[in-house]
Amino acid sequence: MADLKLTGVEKAYGEVKVLRDINLDIKTGELIVFVGPSGCGKSTLLRMIAGLEKITGGTFTIDGERMNDVPPAQRGIAMVFQSYALYPHMTVRDNMAFALKIAKKPQAEIDAAIEKAARILQLTPYLDRLPKALSGGQRQRVAIGRSIVRDPKVYLFDEPLSNLDAALRVATRIEIAQLKEQMPNSTMVYVTHDQVEAMTLASRIVVLAGGGIAQVGTPLELYERPENEFVAQFIGSPAMNLTAGEVVATGAQTTIRLENGGTAVSIVPTAAADLGLKVNVGVRPEDLVEATGAAIFEGTVEITEALGEVTLLYLKRDAKGSQVIAKLPGIRPELRHSTVRLTADPAKVHLFTGGKSLLYR
Structure with missing residues (x-):
């Protein structure tokens, strides 16, 4: 003992x-x-x-x-x-x-x-x-x-x-x-x-x-x-994507407008986010999927890495060169140089302010 x-x-x-x-x-x-x-x-x-x-x-x-x-x-x-x-x-x-x-x-x-x-x-x-x-x-x-x-x-x-x-x-x-x-x-x-x-x-x-x-x-x-x-x-590889944003709607769901004008929706179970609050929105690469409706991220795939069971996509989101990494199942070399729209389950979206989580404390 x-x-x-x-x-x-x-x-x-x-x-x-x-x-x-x-x-x-x-x-x-x-x-x-x-x-x-x-x-x-x-x-x-x-x-x-x-x-x-x-x-x-x-x-x-x-x-x-x-x-x-x-x-x-x-x-x-x-x-x-x-x-x-x-x-x-x-x-x-x-x-x-x-x-x-x-x-x-x-x-x-x-x-x-x-x-x-x-x-x-x-x-x-x-x-x-x-x-x-x-x-x-x-x-x-x-x-x-x-x-x-x-x-x-x-x-x-x-x-x-x-x-x-x-x-x-x-x-x-x-x-x-x-x-x-x-x-x-x-x-x-x-x-x-x-x-x-x-x-x-x-x-x-x-x-x-x-x-x-x-x-x-x-x-x-x-x-x-x-x-x-x-x-x-x-924790996690590749690292979680973090993108700056601002809270634009609250209630049962919290809506954040990202710095590139897109939106992300996250359910906030334990903390209320005030309107106008500056936050960082976090989504793990493996939690991103191709969007059929509203998208969290949209960008041009600059590089693909085929790992066999998954493919890593490196998206350039805007002229400033901000990048998002997605990990999609299967082999997807055809996506290179194409425009891809990505979303995630709201329960998989993380919110941070001042470096600390709004969801988990």
Whole structure:
């Protein structure tokens, strides 16, 4: 059992604060993923949990016990780094056993721990091989196995798949998901810049930006109910389309006139929008469809990208060069250089003012 709690946690290097007012509860059995742009502090926050970086403000506890000044080795945490960091002259078995031998564990206990971890990670046939005889994915599994044998309270993963090629990333990501299924009571914190990893692995995602937390939620909560423009555009690929507009009618429905003179209609369930309010209208590329009636966007398709199951359309909307991206099902190369009219289900349209959502708070 391992509940983690960060209360008002800060990190500063001299006068420069890189993280501030981090408040987060992580429950036993969760797989929490930290995501955000480069330099947002996600790896720094992970290293603070591990004890590799000093906490300069606030409190970090594990199961209610304050950890701020507890050495890394005494926190009950195991960390898997971006680099495998395996001992090249040791076999897989010896690499996995090393920390237990240093801790002077009985040989029978060491053997049992290695056999269990090897079985979970499908490494049993490779226990007597050297790291140079393994693929990149197998080496990363050995690094994970080295953590499992220690039976820690918390597992920390710092971009463990970033050194793998595309195919191995997919395979190893699935293996990590399967590992979590086999260890349902293990608490895991995972750092990545890859949205697919975050969306497919996480119990909850923590989006970091500007030194703080932009939003915390399940993958689908962040996708469907972003609380601010940053999360709306960061989650999802391609990013959400944002277009400036003004509220011109209110009531059961709110009508927004877009900057190019078009209109968009959105149902506003939780917040009233005043007439004349300046807003940004957000629509995800995959929520746009070809319009048979009124259109939200209209423009000339400058580029198409055929991805097989979908085609990306890059529309130029006006002389100012404002662009909209649509993701339509199927292969649609015939749409290049044509004029396309697009709309969306009003329930899929997002409204923002001052960078914050009018719909989800």
